[in-house]
Amino acid sequence: MTIKGKFYGIGVGPGDPQLITLKAVEVLKHVDSVAVPKSRMDRESVAWEIAKVHCPLNIRLMELEMPMTSDEEVLQAAWQNAATQILDVLHTGKSVAFLTLGDPSLYSTYTYLLNLLKKELTPGQIETVPGIMAMAAAAAKVNQPLATGDEPLLVLPGIEGVDKYPEIPNLVVMKVSRNLPEVLRNLRESGGRAVLATRVGQVGEEIRELTEQEEMGKVDYLSLVLINR
Ligand SMILES: C[S@@+](CC[C@H](N)C(=O)[O-])C[C@H]1O[C@@H](n2cnc3c(N)ncnc32)[C@H](O)[C@@H]1O
Structure with a gap:
């Protein structure tokens, strides 16, 4: 009630x-x-x-x-x-x-x-x-953990540079539509795996691994990237 x-x-x-x-x-x-x-x-x-x-x-x-x-x-x-x-x-x-x-x-x-x-x-x-965060739903979609054991997890609001924290193995980049080229550049430099998750659980859902060769245009505002490096 x-x-x-x-x-x-x-x-x-x-x-x-x-x-x-x-x-x-x-x-x-x-x-x-x-x-x-x-x-x-x-x-x-x-x-x-x-x-x-x-x-x-x-x-x-x-x-x-x-x-x-x-x-x-x-x-x-x-x-x-x-x-x-x-x-x-x-x-x-x-x-x-x-x-x-x-x-x-x-x-x-x-x-x-x-x-x-x-x-x-x-x-x-x-x-x-409280509610289920989009990053938890995205991790569940790809059957991957956000972090395991003693690993740290860093959540960025998209405007910060992902290359500022090279020692952190697990990152979530929210509001990624603002700086996807930067995420991709970092991915090319540091290696690792990045998954772009758009509209998780909604009409228009798209989840896919990003490649180092990728050239990205605009992405939907309701998108985030999970990085493991
Ligand atoms: C203002 S924040 C809100 C975050 C929300 N409170 C949460 O717990 O996930 C908006 C950002 O959340 C992410 N987001 C929210 N819903 C999403 C969804 N269904 N799929 C992918 N990303 C989502 C996107 O990065 C988007 O730019």
């Missing part, structure tokens, strides 16, 4: 509606409203596509506009606006579940919203429900 006036941050997993936790499903079945961030209002949210099969048909959907921009002022205003809309609903005693792709704790815009809501709500009014 969901609690009146409570805010839930729900990790819905990477794409496959079966890769969502029982706990998340339980919240989605009983919550009053579901909030989804949208970079473009004319497109369906991927997180909502995953979650909707678990929600009652009459659930209230709140679409929160989040422009894809690095302009801090624009982003702050959008998050403040989203927080205000959510607080308005919570103050009427209704519960709200905000959806995030994968897990809410990893490079998720949920964090910005959470920081604003923490100023207005008590800790007991906020519950974050």
Whole structure:
């Protein structure tokens, strides 16, 4: 059961509606409203596509506009606006579940919203429900570990140079659409195995090993690379 006036941050997993936790499903079945961030209002949210099969048909959907921009002022205003809309609903005693792709704790815009809501709500009014991260789903698809034994694992947000950490054998490069040529250059220099995973568990899923000769064009934003070297 969901609690009146409570805010839930729900990790819905990477794409496959079966890769969502029982706990998340339980919240989605009983919550009053579901909030989804949208970079473009004319497109369906991927997180909502995953979650909707678990929600009652009459659930209230709140679409929160989040422009894809690095302009801090624009982003702050959008998050403040989203927080205000959510607080308005919570103050009427209704519960709200905000959806995030994968897990809410990893490079998720949920964090910005959470920081604003923490100023207005008590800790007991906020519950974050973890989800399966895209990197775990990608590793599972290729039946490979992310790390074994005492090996370290480094997760990069894509903008950092992968060649800065030559001693780390296992890397995950998120948001890789920003710098795939750099990943490929590093692969040629250091050897090793790299798997490009796009839209894991979603329509358009593509998973393949990258070769040293590879010439890459643009890749989908929902792509990551697993490197073992
Ligand atoms: C803003 S981060 C969100 C990460 C997410 N919170 C998680 O736990 O996986 C977005 C990046 O996650 C990765 N990503 C998310 N979903 C993915 C999927 N289904 N397949 C491949 N990569 C995905 C991509 O690297 C994308 O650029």
